[in-house]
Amino acid sequence: MTVLRADAQRNLDRILEAAAEAFAELGPDCAIDEIARRAGVGHGTVFRRFPTKEALRAAVIRLHLHELLARAREFAAYEDAGRGFEDFVWYAAEVCRRDRALFEGVEKCTFDDVAAAKQELHDVVNKLIRRARRDGAIRRELDAQDVGALVGAAIEATMHAERPDAWRRYVRVLLDGLRP
Amino acid sequence: MTVLRADAQRNLDRILEAAAEAFAELGPDCAIDEIARRAGVGHGTVFRRFPTKEALRAAVIRLHLHELLARAREFAAYEDAGRGFEDFVWYAAEVCRRDRALFEGVEKCTFDDVAAAKQELHDVVNKLIRRARRDGAIRRELDAQDVGALVGAAIEATMHAERPDAWRRYVRVLLDGLRP
DNA sequence: GCGAAAGCGGACGAATCAGTCCGCTTCTGC
DNA sequence: GCAGAAGCGGACTGATTCGTCCGCTTTCGC
Numbered sequence: 384m385t386v387l388r389a390d391a392q393r394n395l396d397r398i399l400e401a402a403a404e405a406f407a408e409l410g411p412d413c414a415i416d417e418i419a420r421r422a423g424v425g426h427g428t429v430f431r432r433f434p435t436k437e438a439l440r441a442a443v444i445r446l447h448l449h450e451l452l453a454r455a456r457e458f459a460a461y462e463d464a465g466r467g468f469e470d471f472v473w474y475a476a477e478v479c480r481r482d483r484a485l486f487e488g489v490e491k492c493t494f495d496d497v498a499a500a501k502q503e504l505h506d507v508v509n510k511l512i513r514r515a516r517r518d519g520a521i522r523r524e525l526d527a528q529d530v531g532a533l534v535g536a537a538i539e540a541t542m543h544a545e546r547p548d549a550w551r552r553y554v555r556v557l558l559d560g561l562r563p
Numbered sequence: 564m565t566v567l568r569a570d571a572q573r574n575l576d577r578i579l580e581a582a583a584e585a586f587a588e589l590g591p592d593c594a595i596d597e598i599a600r601r602a603g604v605g606h607g608t609v610f611r612r613f614p615t616k617e618a619l620r621a622a623v624i625r626l627h628l629h630e631l632l633a634r635a636r637e638f639a640a641y642e643d644a645g646r647g648f649e650d651f652v653w654y655a656a657e658v659c660r661r662d663r664a665l666f667e668g669v670e671k672c673t674f675d676d677v678a679a680a681k682q683e684l685h686d687v688v689n690k691l692i693r694r695a696r697r698d699g700a701i702r703r704e705l706d707a708q709d710v711g712a713l714v715g716a717a718i719e720a721t722m723h724a725e726r727p728d729a730w731r732r733y734v735r736v737l738l739d740g741l742r743p
Numbered sequence: 744g745c746g747a748a749a750g751c752g753g754a755c756g757a758a759t760c761a762g763t764c765c766g767c768t769t770c771t772g773c
Numbered sequence: 774g775c776a777g778a779a780g781c782g783g784a785c786t787g788a789t790t791c792g793t794c795c796g797c798t799t800t801c802g803c
Contacts, residue, residue, distance in 0.1 A: 387750095390751085390800065394751085414790060414791090416789095419752090424752075425752030426753090427752045427753070427794085435792080436790095436792090522736075525736070529724065529732060529733070532724050532733070533717070533733060533736060536716035536733070540713050544708070544709070549712070552704055553716075568770060568771075568779055569771090570779090571779075594761090595761070596760075596761095605782030606760095606761090606782080606783085607762090607764085607781070607784095608780080611780075616761065746802100747801100748799105749798105749799085749800075750797105750798080751798070752795105752797095752798100754793105754795095755792105755794080755795105756793075757791090757793100758789100758792105759788100759789085760789085761787090761788085761789105762787090762788105763785080763787105764783105764785080764786100765782105766781105767780105767781085768781070769778105770778090770779075771775105771776105772777100772778100773774100773776095
């Protein structure tokens with residue numbers, strides 16, 4: 384990939400920023416025209432950089448997923464496995480709450496590198512869960528997939544809630560329910 | 564409203580049935596053409612009975628909501644409030660598991676009578692929850708909306724799970740988490 | 744500055760889907 | 774049976790939105 388012209392780079396940055404904002408606010412089905420408008424460019428310009436809407440979505444998800452992965456690794460390195468797991472759940476909930484598109488978008492996205500990052504994140508989270516379970520912080524009958532599904536569900540629930548502080552109560556309910 | 568001609572009534576029944584099925588399967592944004600196809604009628608026929616897609620959605624939701632309301636009243640009449648509440652959650656989980664559109668659809672629907680039925684259900688569930696809370700079966704800080712969101716989330720979680728019996732474990736985790 | 748390459752963005756095409764309309768068909772009361 | 778009312782459904786309209794294209798503009802090495 385050759386270096387972009389200065390104006391093109393400026394526009395690319397603005398598009399990514401606007402896209403992240405618009406997806407977070409309006410969800411992954413948000414119209415390209417809306418993103419172009421927010422970025423202050425024509426929508427043809429968006430399509431030049433990203434051949435499809437899916438590609439733009441993937442680009443935004445990629446950024447967020449790498450951030451999430453880095454943080455998950457930190458939590459996995461905690462001495463206290465139960466604490467590391469809980470802190471990760473709180474962090475993940477917070478991220479998804481701010482950006483409802485991330486959670487939905489990751490599911491939808493079929494790009495190879497995003498799938499790879501997703502798998503990598505999955506592995507790290509699995510490790511977090513296995514350690515927490517060994518330490519008696521999570522019930523024995525639940526496996527990593529169950530816990531992942533339940534955490535995802537609690538986050539999903541916070542999106543429907545009206546009261547802005549609801550998500551804390553939901554995560555608390557979940558964490559309490561997960562204990563043996 | 565005058566009585567319908569026999570063929571019209573037959574078609575109306577088929578449309579409602581197909582709509583319930585299609586919404587359950589494909590979600591509340593499912594295309595009218597798909598519903599018409601499943602019902603074996605032209606989509607003009609659907610629009611004759613229901614002036615908008617919203618009206619059709621409301622009609623389907625109405626049926627399900629009344630059923631749910633009747634059952635909720637039964638559970639609310641239980642001697643043992645905690646037991647009544649838990650049984651209701653198990654029942655609601657089962658219903659939502661069969662029809663994922665119901666939960667989403669109710670949120671979207673803005674028709675007055677549906678809103679009224681929703682409010683009525685809300686009141687009964689609130690009563691269930693208040694009684695269960697008084698009996699010490701549910702934490703004090705959760706209201707009906709919270710519990711609804713959490714039950715919905717647990718059901719949502721079961722859809723991502725591979726093992727078919729997962730939903731029972733998830734509801735169990737939820738109910739344990741709800742306790743003080 | 745200048746010319747070529749890179750980039751821009753609005754007009755356009757195509758697909759999808761809600762909702763309308765009207766010529767033809769089917770039912771029903773008599 | 775028949776006449777007229779009721780109903781049917783497919784063609785059509787209009788809105789929305791993804792994605793393309795090409796004439797004009799901007800940048801940048803020289």
